[in-house]
Amino acid sequence: xxxxxxxxxVHPLQWLLIVLLLAYPGPASDFFTxxxxxxxxxLGTIALSLMMLGGLGGMVSLAQLTVAGLxxxxxxxxxxNSVGVLGLGWPWWVTCLVAVFIAAVFSAxxxxxxxxxxxxxxxxxxxxxxxxxxxxxxxxYVVFNGWTGFAGIEPPTLFGVYWRDPAPFYYLSLAVxxxxxxxxxxxxxxxxxxxxxxxxxxxxxxxALGFNVAAHRVTAYFLAGIIAGTAGVLLAWFNGxxxxxxxxxxxxxDILVIAVIGGMRHPxxxxxxxxxxxxxxxxxxxxxxxERFNTVIGLVFxxxxxxxxxxxxxxxxxxxSRFQQSRQSRFHSRGSxxxxxxxxxxxxxxxxx
Amino acid sequence: xxxARTDALSKLQGAGRYALELEAVSRHFGAxxxxxxxxxxxxxxxxxxxxxxxxxxxxxxxxxxxxxxxPTAGRIRLFGEDVTELPGHERIRRGLRRTYQISLxxxxxxxxxxxxxxxxxxxxxxxxxRRPSDADPAMESAENLVSVVHLxxxxxxxxxxxxxxxQRQLEIALALAGAPRLVLFDEPAAGLSPAERxxxxxxxxxMPEHIxxxxxxxxxxxxxxxxxxxxxMHNGRVFKEGTPEEIxxxxxxxxxxxxxxxx
Numbered sequence: 227x228x229x230x231x232x233x234x235x236v237h238p239l240q241w242l243l244i245v246l247l248l249a250y251p252g253p254a255s256d257f258f259t260x261x262x263x264x265x266x267x268x269l270g271t272i273a274l275s276l277m278m279l280g281g282l283g284g285m286v287s288l289a290q291l292t293v294a295g296l297x298x299x300x301x302x303x304x305x306x307n308s309v310g311v312l313g314l315g316w317p318w319w320v321t322c323l324v325a326v327f328i329a330a331v332f333s334a335x336x337x338x339x340x341x342x343x344x345x346x347x348x349x350x351x352x353x354x355x356x357x358x359x360x361x362x363x364x365x366x367y368v369v370f371n372g373w374t375g376f377a378g379i380e381p382p383t384l385f386g387v388y389w390r391d392p393a394p395f396y397y398l399s400l401a402v403x404x405x406x407x408x409x410x411x412x413x414x415x416x417x418x419x420x421x422x423x424x425x426x427x428x429x430x431x432x433x434a435l436g437f438n439v440a441a442h443r444v445t446a447y448f449l450a451g452i453i454a455g456t457a458g459v460l461l462a463w464f465n466g467x468x469x470x471x472x473x474x475x476x477x478x479x480d481i482l483v484i485a486v487i488g489g490m491r492h493p494x495x496x497x498x499x500x501x502x503x504x505x506x507x508x509x510x511x512x513x514x515x516x517e518r519f520n521t522v523i524g525l526v527f528x529x530x531x532x533x534x535x536x537x538x539x540x541x542x543x544x545x546x547s548r549f550q551q552s553r554q555s556r557f558h559s560r561g562s563x564x565x566x567x568x569x570x571x572x573x574x575x576x577x578x579x
Numbered sequence: 580x581x582x583a584r585t586d587a588l589s590k591l592q593g594a595g596r597y598a599l600e601l602e603a604v605s606r607h608f609g610a611x612x613x614x615x616x617x618x619x620x621x622x623x624x625x626x627x628x629x630x631x632x633x634x635x636x637x638x639x640x641x642x643x644x645x646x647x648x649x650p651t652a653g654r655i656r657l658f659g660e661d662v663t664e665l666p667g668h669e670r671i672r673r674g675l676r677r678t679y680q681i682s683l684x685x686x687x688x689x690x691x692x693x694x695x696x697x698x699x700x701x702x703x704x705x706x707x708x709r710r711p712s713d714a715d716p717a718m719e720s721a722e723n724l725v726s727v728v729h730l731x732x733x734x735x736x737x738x739x740x741x742x743x744x745x746q747r748q749l750e751i752a753l754a755l756a757g758a759p760r761l762v763l764f765d766e767p768a769a770g771l772s773p774a775e776r777x778x779x780x781x782x783x784x785x786m787p788e789h790i791x792x793x794x795x796x797x798x799x800x801x802x803x804x805x806x807x808x809x810x811x812m813h814n815g816r817v818f819k820e821g822t823p824e825e826i827x828x829x830x831x832x833x834x835x836x837x838x839x840x841x842x
Contacts, residue, residue, distance in 0.1 A: 417699050417707045420688065424696050427685040434645060434683075435753065436671035436700035445706060 247400060251393040260392035260464075262508065266500040267399035268464055271406055271457035273484040273496030275450040278410050281490035282419065283446045284426030287340070289352040290454045291481045292359045293333045295473030297458030299363065299370060300325035301379055302468055308378025311371040318382040326455040333451025337444040356478045364470040375469025379462045390463060399460055403497065406453045410493040413449075422446050483523065487530050489539030498538045502526070597659065598623045598761045598791045599644065604653030606636075606643050613639040614650065615815045621761070623658075624791045628806035630799075630826070632835075636815040637795045638680060641763045645677050646670050658760065672701050674760030678753070678767055680795075682746045686739040690730055690749060693738055695721040697756035720756070728752040728782065744775040751782060764794040768801050780804055803827065811835075 236244075251259045272294050280286045305321040307313045316324070340351040363370040381389040381398075389395055413419045421442055425432050429439045462468050471477075480503065488499025506526060510519040534540035599621040606614040614636045621627055629637050642648040644655060646667035655663045662670050685693050698717040699705060711718050725734055728748040733741060738749065747767060754762050764783075768776050776798070783805045786792070796802035802809070802823075809826040811819040819832055826832055 412710065413708045415710050417696075417704060417711065419708070420692055420696055421699070421705060423687055424685040424693070427687050428683050430647065431679070431683040431685070431753070432696075432700075433667045434647070434671060434677055434679075435697045435756070436668050437696075437705060438666075438668050442706070 251396050256392040259396045262501075262504055264392070264396045264399040264460075264464060266497070266504045267396075267403040268457050268460045269481070269484055269504065270488075270497035270500035271399075271403045271460070272454050273481050273488065273500055274403075274406055274410060274493055275453035275457070276481055276485045277488075277490045277493060277496045278453065279446060279450045280485065281492075281495075282410075282414055282426065283422045283443065285337075285340070285443060285446070286345075286349050286482070287336065287352040287447070287450075288349055288478050288482060289333075289336045289355045289359075290450065291478040292356045292473055293329050293336070293451050293454040294458030294461055295359070295363075295468065296332055297325045297329035297455035298379075298462035298468040298472070299376070300328055301459050301462040302376035303369065306378070306380065307376040309371055309374065309376055311367075311376070312369065313376075322459050325459055326452060329455030329458060330448050330451030333454065334444050334448035337447025341440045341443045353475070353478070356473075357475055360470055360474050363473060370470075373470065375467060375472075377467040379466050379468065381463040390466070395464070399464075402456055402460060406456070407493050407497070410453075414493075418442070418445070483527055485537075487527060487537050489534075489537030491536050491539050495537055495539045502538070596622060597656070598625065599793075600654075600656040601644070602654040602656070604640075604643055604650045604655060606639055606648065607651045612815050614643060617653070617815075617817055619810065619817065621791060621793065623760070624789050626791060626805060626807045627793045628802040628809045628823070629793055629795045629812060630797075630802060630809060631812035631818070634814075635812040637812055638765055639815075640812070641677060641765055641793075641795070644670075644763060645675060668700075674758065675763070676754040676756075676759040676761070677763040678750045678765055680765040680769065682750045684738045684746060684749060684753070687737065689735050689737055690741070691721055691725060691734050693749060694724050694752050694756060697721075697753040698724070701757035717757075724752045724756055727755070729778065743770055744772060747771060747775070747779075748782075751779075755786075759790055762790060762792040764792055764796075766795050766797065768796060768798050776801060799827075 250263055254263065272290055275293070276287060276290045279290070301321055303312045304314050304316045304324055305318060306315055336352060336355055339355070340348045343351055363375070364373055366372060381395070383389070387394045389398055414423070421432065421437055425437070425439055425442055432439050432442075461472070465472065484499040484503045485496050486499070487502055488497065489495035503523065506523050507519060510522040514522060530537055530541075534544070536543070597620050599619070601617050601619040604614060604617040604619075605612070617636075617640065629640065631637050639648065643650040646662075646665065650663070653663075654661060657670060657673055657675060660673065662673065685696070688696075695711070695718055698721045702717055725731055728751055730745060730748055730752065733745060738746065741749065747770070751764070751767060754764070767783075768779055771779060780801060783792075783794070794802060794806060806823060809819075809821060809823050810817055811826055811829075811832055813835060818835070819826060819829055821829070
């Protein structure tokens with residue numbers, strides 16, 4: 227890849243988004259930087275791991291939050307916590323690496339169990355695993371400290387920066403989210419990424435082309451586990467604690483809701499969904515009674531699914547193609563060529579500048 | 580010493596003689612006998628048509644050979660190697676390919692990506708996370724195959740946008756990817772226009788000589804023009820084998836075909 231081409235290949239709107247994301251903590255209050263910004267990025271990253279499995283691989287897993295939760299628990303167990311259970315005090319980077327790796331292996335294990343299932347059965351098996359993990363950590367006091375879980379989980383202080391301060395933590399979450407976003411976009415055009423999409427479309431044919439479908443699926447779960455596990459480490463630092471309430475079924479379903487609201491066709495969907503979700507979670511109180519958050523999010527979910535099966539992404543591309551069409555009909559009143567053709571030619575002219 | 584060498588040599592030559600050997604292959608679905616005691620050998624490079632009415636077991640035979648539905652009894656040897664216990668994708672890596680009666684394609688991907696994957700399936704680096712470079716040999720052979728099946732115009736179109744005939748052609752391109760040695764064509768002409776049929780026959784006839792194939796085809800006209808030998812199946816059994824002329828003129832075959840056509 228020629229680095230100089232990046233300037234012409236990135237759409238002006240994308241540059242605007244990058245600048246906005248980088249400048250965001252400046253005008254934003256601590257609350258908006260940390261509780262809204264960083265939290266959206268973390269949830270978006272977990273939902274990204276689901277998008278990778280579901281959108282690219284056709285495997286909808288409800289256990290991605292469980293993978294993130296396991297990594298968060300391991301950070302408390304291998305690192306330091308304030309409840310006096312375990313807390314082995316390993317160096318932070320060893321803790322993080324081991325936590326993410328074990329989470330990814332666990333994810334691969336989930337994949338190996340569910341690899342021969344399709345559709346609703348994959349959802350049921352992964353849901354069962356999520357429920358089992360929830361009850362395990364709630365009832366096990368020796369390792370997971372049961373109902374209370376762990377508190378006092380701290381990110382390291384590096385380069386003189388306390389990374390749990392709003393702005394540094396926001397940038398840390400942004401860096402992680404941006405890296406995995408780029409990784410998913412890039413790898414979706416690699417042989418493995420293409421194979422994953424082909425397996426989504428037609429697993430039987432992939433067999434008939436010499437691909438080991440099961441091995442590809444399990445590998446996809448492993449890679450998604452790295453994404454979810456890394457987000458889980460951030461989640462532990464964000465909350466400063468991890469307890470069964472953070473890995474419950476309701477939260478696991480929230481991740482699916484985020485991915486569906488945002489759209490699973492492109493990696494940007496989960497992040498869009500996460501922003502909407504976190505904003506609603508925080509401000510539903512202002513719209514309606516404080517206990518009615520689930521009603522509001524349910525209503526939004528319902529409306530999005532009803533009007534756009536592809537979530538916000540679908541609404542966006544619909545609006546864009548309508549805009550292109552109306553612009554085209556204004557400039558060429560003959561209107562002989564179809565809308566999709568204009569779409570392509572506009573895209574081509576943008577990339578050539 | 581010399582004797583041992585010629586012995587080994589003849590074994591070596593013998594191993595290369597047959598592309599496919601089926602030995603008493605049967606397939607049952609519960610009480611239903613879809614394949615009964617099939618014995619069939621195909622020499623390397625041989626081109627065979629399989630004929631038979633609906634339900635004769637032709638597609639089940641393909642499924643048994645490729646491992647989509649493994650046989651319940653019998654042995655299958657591919658290029659001299661016993662593959663009865665091997666999973667489907669391992670048989671493909673040994674040079675076996677197939678097309679499907681109803682196109683099984685990757686609807687969400689473009690034509691070139693479909694063929695690229697087919698080329699990548701038998702090579703190394705199936706798990707590579709790096710994007711293919713411009714010099715990727717698999718991409719090069721994918722480009723070639725797309726031209727062979729006359730799909731250059733729709734190279735970057737998603738498969739879902741293709742016409743039925745184009746999808747059938749892509750189906751063939753996927754089966755020809757990556758140095759195949761034996762291809763199983765399951766009714767490739769089904770639903771094609773006369774012009775597309777002629778194109779299909781041209782593609783089949785222009786295939787390199789070392790590539791053998793078995794073709795299931797209802798259209799006698801197509802089948803007899805592209806095959807050197809014919810196997811006639813009936814009720815899950817091999818009913819007759821012979822050259823196209825022998826089969827065409829066989830009174831029993833005529834009775835079976837005409838009888839069923841009139842009854």
